[in-house]
Amino acid sequence: MSAAQHLPLTLENGLKIHLIHDPQATRAAALIQLAAGTHDEAPRWPGLAHLLEHVLFAGSENFQNEQRLMAWGPTEGARLNATTLACSTAWFFEIAPEKLEAGLRRLVDMLANPLLSAESVATEAAAIEAEYRMLCSHRPTLCEAALSQAFCAPHALHAFHVGNQASFGNDIALLQQALKDYHQRFFCGAALELWLSGPQPLETLHALASQWGSVFRHHNAFTRSPAPPLQPASCRTFSLQHSGMEQLQLHFLLSEPDASLLSVLRELLTDKAEGSLLAVLREAGLCDDVTLLEPYRSRRQSVLSVAFLLSESGLEQCAATEAIFKHWLERLRLLTADQLMHYATLSRRSFNQLSPMQQLREWAFGFPPENAPPLTLRWQRLLAQLRPDNMGRLWVSPDATAPATGVQGFALHSAAIDWPTVPETPPPALAFHTPGAALTLPVLPPTQSALRRLPAVGETVLLLNPLPGCLSGHQAAVIEAALQPVMGECRHRGGELRFSRQQGIWLLQLSGNGDLLLASAEAMLNTLNEPGASAIAQGKRQHHQAQQQLYSDIAIRCLLARLPDLLTSETEPQAPASQSPHLANDPAYESLHGLRWQGGLYGGDVGLHLALARLLSRLPGQIIAQPQQAKRFPSHACSFPTESRDAAVLVFCPVPDADSFAAWRLLAALFEPRFFQQLRVEQNIGYVVSCRFHHTAGQAGILFALQSPALTTEQLFQHIEAFVCGMREVIAQITVAEIATIAASLQAELPSSLPENVSQITEHWLHQQLAVQPLMQEMYVPLLPSRLQMAYQQLITDSSTTWRLSNSALIAQ
Numbered sequence: 001m002s003a004a005q006h007l008p009l010t011l012e013n014g015l016k017i018h019l020i021h022d023p024q025a026t027r028a029a030a031l032i033q034l035a036a037g038t039h040d041e042a043p044r045w046p047g048l049a050h051l052l053e054h055v056l057f058a059g060s061e062n063f064q065n066e067q068r069l070m071a072w073g074p075t076e077g078a079r080l081n082a083t084t085l086a087c088s089t090a091w092f093f094e095i096a097p098e099k100l101e102a103g104l105r106r107l108v109d110m111l112a113n114p115l116l117s118a119e120s121v122a123t124e125a126a127a128i129e130a131e132y133r134m135l136c137s138h139r140p141t142l143c144e145a146a147l148s149q150a151f152c153a154p155h156a157l158h159a160f161h162v163g164n165q166a167s168f169g170n171d172i173a174l175l176q177q178a179l180k181d182y183h184q185r186f187f188c189g190a191a192l193e194l195w196l197s198g199p200q201p202l203e204t205l206h207a208l209a210s211q212w213g214s215v216f217r218h219h220n221a222f223t224r225s226p227a228p229p230l231q232p233a234s235c236r237t238f239s240l241q242h243s244g245m246e247q248l249q250l251h252f253l254l255s256e257p258d259a260s261l262l263s264v265l266r267e268l269l270t271d272k273a274e275g276s277l278l279a280v281l282r283e284a285g286l287c288d289d290v291t292l293l294e295p296y297r298s299r300r301q302s303v304l305s306v307a308f309l310l311s312e313s314g315l316e317q318c319a320a321t322e323a324i325f326k327h328w329l330e331r332l333r334l335l336t337a338d339q340l341m342h343y344a345t346l347s348r349r350s351f352n353q354l355s356p357m358q359q360l361r362e363w364a365f366g367f368p369p370e371n372a373p374p375l376t377l378r379w380q381r382l383l384a385q386l387r388p389d390n391m392g393r394l395w396v397s398p399d400a401t402a403p404a405t406g407v408q409g410f411a412l413h414s415a416a417i418d419w420p421t422v423p424e425t426p427p428p429a430l431a432f433h434t435p436g437a438a439l440t441l442p443v444l445p446p447t448q449s450a451l452r453r454l455p456a457v458g459e460t461v462l463l464l465n466p467l468p469g470c471l472s473g474h475q476a477a478v479i480e481a482a483l484q485p486v487m488g489e490c491r492h493r494g495g496e497l498r499f500s501r502q503q504g505i506w507l508l509q510l511s512g513n514g515d516l517l518l519a520s521a522e523a524m525l526n527t528l529n530e531p532g533a534s535a536i537a538q539g540k541r542q543h544h545q546a547q548q549q550l551y552s553d554i555a556i557r558c559l560l561a562r563l564p565d566l567l568t569s570e571t572e573p574q575a576p577a578s579q580s581p582h583l584a585n586d587p588a589y590e591s592l593h594g595l596r597w598q599g600g601l602y603g604g605d606v607g608l609h610l611a612l613a614r615l616l617s618r619l620p621g622q623i624i625a626q627p628q629q630a631k632r633f634p635s636h637a638c639s640f641p642t643e644s645r646d647a648a649v650l651v652f653c654p655v656p657d658a659d660s661f662a663a664w665r666l667l668a669a670l671f672e673p674r675f676f677q678q679l680r681v682e683q684n685i686g687y688v689v690s691c692r693f694h695h696t697a698g699q700a701g702i703l704f705a706l707q708s709p710a711l712t713t714e715q716l717f718q719h720i721e722a723f724v725c726g727m728r729e730v731i732a733q734i735t736v737a738e739i740a741t742i743a744a745s746l747q748a749e750l751p752s753s754l755p756e757n758v759s760q761i762t763e764h765w766l767h768q769q770l771a772v773q774p775l776m777q778e779m780y781v782p783l784l785p786s787r788l789q790m791a792y793q794q795l796i797t798d799s800s801t802t803w804r805l806s807n808s809a810l811i812a813q
Helices: 048-058 067-076 099-113 118-137 139-150 170-184 202-213 259-269 277-283 315-332 337-352 356-365 376-385 473-482 486-492 512-527 531-552 553-569 606-618 658-682 713-726 728-732 736-749 758-768 785-797
Strands: 005-010 017-019 029-036 079-084 087-094 192-200 237-239 247-255 285-298 301-311 391-397 404-407 410-416 451-452 461-466 496-502 507-513 596-602 638-644 647-654 688-696 700-706 803-809
Touching: 005 202, 005 496, 017 202, 017 356, 029 099, 029 259, 029 301, 048 067, 048 099, 048 170, 048 410, 048 486, 067 079, 067 099, 067 658, 079 356, 087 099, 087 356, 087 473, 099 192, 099 202, 099 315, 099 638, 099 736, 118 170, 139 237, 139 247, 139 285, 139 301, 139 391, 139 410, 170 315, 192 202, 192 277, 192 356, 237 638, 247 315, 247 376, 247 803, 259 277, 259 285, 259 337, 259 376, 277 285, 277 315, 277 486, 301 658, 315 391, 337 376, 337 486, 376 512, 376 785, 391 473, 461 758, 473 486, 473 496, 473 512, 473 531, 486 512, 486 531, 496 758, 507 758, 512 606, 553 688, 553 728, 596 758, 647 688, 647 713, 658 688, 658 700, 658 713, 658 736, 700 713, 713 728, 713 736, 713 785, 713 803, 728 785, 736 785
Parallel strands: 017 192, 237 391, 451 596, 638 803
Antiparallel strands: 005 017, 029 087, 029 192, 079 087, 237 410, 247 301, 247 391, 285 301, 404 410, 461 507, 461 596, 496 507, 647 700, 647 803, 688 700
């Protein structure tokens, strides 16, 4: 577990700073949070806070054009984003530790000294209009809007807060002045908090925070009116008609929420071990997943929502799920102090597995880890608010019928409904983990599998992945469903078993000490060899839900989800433009015994490697000794139906051979900021504008992604082609020094040749699937302008393996 240190301080200008020193971190992060959000907008300007969040990225007094954070960051390997909430707004980025100061200077300057130019205001207003149109069918957004009906009006919760062209109007000068007034009112030290995280000593972080945090002006008279309290409405049970998955949300209004305790509640809710709430609901065929959400938070209140992904439709299913949930809430009151501390420890483990930027988001406005025992009294105060008389309900289903109504600026089919009587049922066999039980070690078979042994420092991790293309989506869903109890038990004992798709590759990851690896591997193998009828049924449901999401999600995500399956198809791919996902049948379950796997053990001694190699001879299918190269099909253009009204396209250009990897990676780094600048900032063709180097299904290449509410798919393809051709002059004029600067940044991003933790080990394994030689060391050092120009010429002249994906909307335009 990470030995991070957290130090809160306050600067003379009133700025609160939080310094987090994590000696094991390989990345650094910064986040600045403003104590103002959508609730602080003037009624004349709905969406103003959201618009300001966007416009601030457009440039500042000291950093403009390619030097501003939005353009500079991606070229330096940074990840960055922002979010606007009811009572706060945050801007954040993650980067290599040595570049933290340069990024922080840009972040501070864009918030303290923004240009707020008329041109950028007009551009971002149009971008938010596109975002608004996209959100009009976005399920989580519409669920939050429907849930607001359970609270008394008028309240700022009910206001339109996303913004669109109608709310901003056509007078850009007036809108620009409103942004300046909002900025002048709130952007001072007393209204801001700065979070810094990295491997640097606390003294170094303190110096950075003091130097750059002092840029914000001091405002002695700054005050902020608290948000008026939410009051539950007389009716708190509603339905929402929406395509896709059946869902039940049970929500509670909390007073003075204890955010760190909510991280413990989340661990209990999402526990997968036998006897947990989730396991009991799954076994009963009621629910396939549970999520803890917080759709609203002010300084004094929080709306907490428990979302159940139902396995069948109907209000009776909802009522039966609610009945078990209420039994579970009663059982929570009986948890011992040791059990509470165990789940608090799990919450800290979950937190430590996040990236530095994700951790700062949790600290600032999420569910931070629990670090303040004793828990018992605080826990009882929380449970006292999770009462049936404090609970509201939202049923989300295609079968819900309701007239159209306007809520939070969105057109919903939502209405109050009568709730069926919750059935009286015997208490289910619910259980919570009690630490201390002994492990039972397996009897090893005499045969041995071809398990590779790879060097690592620290953690021991077993990785298994089916060869790309040999595992169907249905089989993957069954594996994921069947392994849930094994995953939960392994986690309780200090290890981790995961099955997920990473970079388009299905991957089993098992980590822990030697005995736990053996015991968990045996339980995993028993389950994979005989998944059980309930797991197969659950896998069928989950596969069907995944297929539904391929057309109901945001259009560009639908296309991204399609890409790895196309690249790994066993047969020549076909474009299913005429196939409706509504009519697609789930395939019959196929045994896993025909699978071919790759397997590797990172770390561990010779004895553990031998024991696991023998144990894995029971793995259904066969572990092969040498990885196989991904198939390469000729160029293809595929169109898929999506529900979105926007046009969306992907163009994926795979690297032609291993020797070209470095040059194509550098091309992508040159393209990325310029693509965004030209198509998003200057031409503003749509909300989604992205170019990056992309790994998927064992292949690497340059990926272009566009989504637009105004242009056709053919026009979007033409924009991409024009951009690539227009880069000729940039490539021709590139210098050795410029290449060296970018190459140094890219070299730092490569996985370590001696990984030290699960995250680094997984990254190393996935990078190996690309069959790139040399894998890591000095990959970019000999790259010359002539080699980059050759790669560019290859890109624009040889499109023989380029993939072009587009959507065709199911809804009439």
